[in-house]
Amino acid sequence: MDQFLGLTLTGVMNGCLYALVAASIVLVYKATHVVSLAHGQLMTVIALFFWYCLVPWSLPLWLALPLMIIVAVVIGLMVNGFAMRPMIGQSSFSAFLVTFGIFIAISGFVQMNLKGVSKGLPTFLPSWSVELADVHLSSVHLFSFAVTIIIFLGLAILFKFTTIGLGMRGTSENHQLAQSTGIGVDRIFAFIWILSTIVSAVAGISLAIIMDIQYELPFLGIKGLIVALFGGLESLLGAVIAGVLLGLLETFAAGYLDPFVGGGLKDVAAYIALLILLWVKPYGLFGLVKIERI
Amino acid sequence: MWRPCGVFDETYSSDMSIVRTKFHWICLIVSLLFVMIFPLFDNYYLLSLFNKMAIMTIVAMGLQILSGMCGQISFGQAAFMSVGAYTSCILTNIGLSFWIVMPIAGIVSGLIGLLGGTSALRVKGFYLAIATLALHFVIIWLTMHLEITGSTEGLHMDPPTFFGILIDTEPQKFYVIISVLALMTYGARNLVRTRVGRVFVAIRDNDLAAQVMGINLFYYKLLAFFIACFYAGIGGSLWVLWLNLAHPDQFGLMDNVYYLGMIIIGGLGSIPGVFFGVVFIVLLDEILMLVAPPLSTLFPSLGMEVSANLSLSIFGIAIVLFLIYEPRGLYRTWNVIKNSLRVYPFTY
Numbered sequence: 001m002d003q004f005l006g007l008t009l010t011g012v013m014n015g016c017l018y019a020l021v022a023a024s025i026v027l028v029y030k031a032t033h034v035v036s037l038a039h040g041q042l043m044t045v046i047a048l049f050f051w052y053c054l055v056p057w058s059l060p061l062w063l064a065l066p067l068m069i070i071v072a073v074v075i076g077l078m079v080n081g082f083a084m085r086p087m088i089g090q091s092s093f094s095a096f097l098v099t100f101g102i103f104i105a106i107s108g109f110v111q112m113n114l115k116g117v118s119k120g121l122p123t124f125l126p127s128w129s130v131e132l133a134d135v136h137l138s139s140v141h142l143f144s145f146a147v148t149i150i151i152f153l154g155l156a157i158l159f160k161f162t163t164i165g166l167g168m169r170g171t172s173e174n175h176q177l178a179q180s181t182g183i184g185v186d187r188i189f190a191f192i193w194i195l196s197t198i199v200s201a202v203a204g205i206s207l208a209i210i211m212d213i214q215y216e217l218p219f220l221g222i223k224g225l226i227v228a229l230f231g232g233l234e235s236l237l238g239a240v241i242a243g244v245l246l247g248l249l250e251t252f253a254a255g256y257l258d259p260f261v262g263g264g265l266k267d268v269a270a271y272i273a274l275l276i277l278l279w280v281k282p283y284g285l286f287g288l289v290k291i292e293r294i
Numbered sequence: 295m296w297r298p299c300g301v302f303d304e305t306y307s308s309d310m311s312i313v314r315t316k317f318h319w320i321c322l323i324v325s326l327l328f329v330m331i332f333p334l335f336d337n338y339y340l341l342s343l344f345n346k347m348a349i350m351t352i353v354a355m356g357l358q359i360l361s362g363m364c365g366q367i368s369f370g371q372a373a374f375m376s377v378g379a380y381t382s383c384i385l386t387n388i389g390l391s392f393w394i395v396m397p398i399a400g401i402v403s404g405l406i407g408l409l410g411g412t413s414a415l416r417v418k419g420f421y422l423a424i425a426t427l428a429l430h431f432v433i434i435w436l437t438m439h440l441e442i443t444g445s446t447e448g449l450h451m452d453p454p455t456f457f458g459i460l461i462d463t464e465p466q467k468f469y470v471i472i473s474v475l476a477l478m479t480y481g482a483r484n485l486v487r488t489r490v491g492r493v494f495v496a497i498r499d500n501d502l503a504a505q506v507m508g509i510n511l512f513y514y515k516l517l518a519f520f521i522a523c524f525y526a527g528i529g530g531s532l533w534v535l536w537l538n539l540a541h542p543d544q545f546g547l548m549d550n551v552y553y554l555g556m557i558i559i560g561g562l563g564s565i566p567g568v569f570f571g572v573v574f575i576v577l578l579d580e581i582l583m584l585v586a587p588p589l590s591t592l593f594p595s596l597g598m599e600v601s602a603n604l605s606l607s608i609f610g611i612a613i614v615l616f617l618i619y620e621p622r623g624l625y626r627t628w629n630v631i632k633n634s635l636r637v638y639p640f641t642y
Contacts, residue, residue: 035420086618093367096420097558098617104551105610112603219547222427229424268435271428275413278425282416292502 007255008248013141015247016148017207021224022231022239023151024200029233030159031168031192033092033175038079038099040221041106042197043204046072047213048110050205051119068201076197080190088185089175107218118214121205144206148240151199156236168192226274232287242285246270298636312483329472333465341464342536343576348475349532351572354556355482355565356525361554362563363491364518365498366414370407370426372549373433374523378403378530379540380437383449392454392535396474400527406433407523411516418501430550438542448541451534461535471532478525482565485521494518498563555613561623570624578612579605 021039028036049071053064083102087095159165167183179185200221207220227246231238246269253269283289303309313319333341357371378399385395413425437443453462461467485491493514496504505511534540552575560571579601586601620627 083614083618093419094617094621096423097554098614100551100554101610101613101617103610104555104613105607108603108605108607108610111606112600225424226428229421264435264439268432271431274428275425275432278413278417278421282421 003255007251011248011251012244013145013247014251015244016145016240017203017210017243018220018224018227018247019240019243020144020148020151020203020206021200021220022227022243023148023155023236024196024203025221025224025228026231026233026236026239027155027196027199028192029228030172030236032084032095032189033172034084034087034095034099035092035225035228035233036099036196037096037221037225038102038106039196039200039224040218041103041110042075042079043200043207043221044110044213044218045075045106046197046201047121047204047208047217048113048119050201051121051208051213054122055119068205069198072197072201073194076194077190079197080193084189084193085186088189089179103218103221110218111215114213114215116215118212120212121208140206140209147202147206151202152236152240155199159236164188164191223270226270229284230270230274230277232284234288235284235286238284238286246273249273298633310487312480333468336465338464341468343580345464345468345471345536347572347576348471349529349536350553350556350576351568352475352478352532353526353529354553354560354568354572355478356522356529357553358557358560358563358565358568359482359485359494359525360518360522362557362561362567363486363498364494364515365501366418366515366518367420367423367554368410368426368519368522369423369550369554370410370430370433371522371526371553372545372547373430374403374407374410374526375530375533375549376437376540376542376545377406377433377523378527379534379545380443380449380530381527382531382534383451383540384442386451386454387449392451392531393456396528396531399531400524403527403530404520404524407519407526408516410523411519414515414519415512427547427550430547434542434545443540446542448539448543449534451538451540453538454535467536470535474528474532478528479565482525486565490514490517495563552609555609557623558613559616559623561625562621564623564625567623567625570628574612574624575609578608582608 021043024039024043025036028034028039046068050064050068053059053067054061059067079102083098084095087098159168167178168188170178170181170183171185171188175185203224204217207217211217223246227243228239230246231240231242250266250269254266258265277284281287297303301315303314308314313322332344353371353375357368361367381399381402382392382395385398386392390398410426410429413429414422417425438446443449453460455461456466456470459466461470493504493509496507496509497511497514497518501511530540530545533544537544556571556575557568558571559574560569561567582601582605586604589604590600616623
């Protein structure tokens with residue numbers, strides 16, 4: 001029973017981190033109808049910059065955080081300006097391939113900086129932990145849990161109640177139609193890439209505290225994409241639910257099934273789940289079912 | 295069908311043939327002769343580079359049929375290649391001849407690929423891309439954990455014999471690989487012109503419209519997956535012929551990325567484009583390999599693996615640039631250059 005409770009808690013906490021990564025992807029999709037592979041690398045780059053600020057340059061935290069946000073904005077603008085703006089009005093599939101190109105381009109840069117060594121962020125959060133059913137829940141986990149909830153609430157409000165949110169949903173429907181009804185599609189692209197880069201920066205730093213900045217970190221972006229697909233690409237709520245579900249699934253698979261299959265099931269449980277889900281519900285748990293016309 | 299000024303197709307058969315003009319025939323024969331005498335120079339480095347490129351071309355050609363022609367993007371090509379590689383290792387180790395095993399490996403890999411095809415029936419676009427990516431992770435995970443595939447140590451295959459000749463030197467492998475490549479290219483080039491090829495293009499352009507016109511989507515999407523994975527399986531089989539070894543590390547996520555990048559850079563939807571893409575990527579790697587050592591002595595902070603990382607970055611940027619400025623790839627650039635040379639003093 002204790003094991004069950006412990007696994008559940010770890011699963012939920014991990015799931016929240018996945019949801020945070022998925023949030024940045026869902027955000028871009030909801031606003032611009034582009035599925036982004038690039039966010040895994042974006043978050044790694046910004047976490048790497050944050051590490052450079054804190055460790056080699058030893059800047060104080062109050063300076064490093066705003067600097068990190070500024071860099072996130074600049075990177076978001078650069079990605080948007082160089083790569084995504086020309087894709088306005090193109091098929092969303094070529095835009096997907098462009099983000100895939102960005103993924104590769106940044107991965108070379110990241111590996112050049114990592115040189116095969118994982119880089120641990122210093123603990124800047126207070127180092128208390130809650131003991132609950134034999135599980136240490138560190139402040140990092142609780143912090144990222146809180147941040148996830150705040151960010152999701154903020155995004156939901158943005159999409160539901162603001163004018164620019166409405167514009168985003170229109171843009172997602174059809175770039176050309178949105179442009180001709182007076183929505184500034186290029187402004188929305190710029191805005192959403194800045195916003196999603198900041199969200200992924202938060203996700204990247206939360207993840208980097210837990211698992212260090214290392215070769216595997218960008219591939220959590222792919223896991224975030226899996227979570228986003230699982231929950232349905234249009235749904236922020238779906239991202240949270242899918243994140244928690246997949247987090248639980250992974251920890252349970254690791255806890256209960258691994259002794260029978262010889263380990264490592266944690267890595268593929270999410271992928272198997274996605275394959276099965278796509279057969280049953282092709283648009284994810286809460287995604288909009290598209291009715292196609294010729 | 296576009297023809298340059300002054301070239302006439304007088305009969306139906308000359309219109310339909312792949313090698314049409316005398317010049318084409320001369321080019322074909324000269325290039326075949328060149329390929330035949332090439333191993334006599336006995337340059338080990340160049341030969342193994344060519345072998346690698348030829349195998350990559352076969353695998354990328356399968357992906358081109360699936361993604362470029364049929365529009366079903368797949369991130370799983372390296373995994374299907376590993377299926378072919380492992381199948382041929384296992385079957386030759388129990389005593390079958392490699393030459394029988396090679397097509398079997400292709401077919402087994404194709405059948406596994408139908409798994410990916412079944413998800414293509416429900417989802418498309420990036421949903422399918424991610425589904426095949428998931429399939430890739432599952433397959434590679436299985437090869438690393440199953441007993442029969444040698445878990446993390448991989449499998450070894452003894453070099454096969456061909457009518458009593460042991461195929462174990464680089465030139466001998468070169469002849470085998472190049473002849474398979476020629477066969478596969480011929481098959482792919484012809485496929486474009488058959489009913490199946492045209493159906494694939496129709497599905498790519500609008501699958502709903504294709505279905506309305508009476509095309510059986512179920513059958514043709516599965517067929518596209520089968521053909522692509524067949525190519526990947528043959529490529530994997532040649533891969534173990536080349537290295538005598540199948541190992542999970544050889545078929546990583548980045549290899550999928552490379553194959554997809556090759557067909558994007560070469561030009562989605564054209565079979566000759568595959569060659570351009572492969573040559574571009576391999577040349578990029580090789581040139582950076584030459585440039586890297588002086589670079590890393592100039593800037594020691596870049597580290598030892600600067601060439602691999604730099605080539606990764608340039609490769610990514612090239613994909614983005616090609617998608618934005620030349621979505622139809624190097625093959626179209628080549629055609630544009632060719633045509634402007636043909637009418638040289640005048641602008642085209």
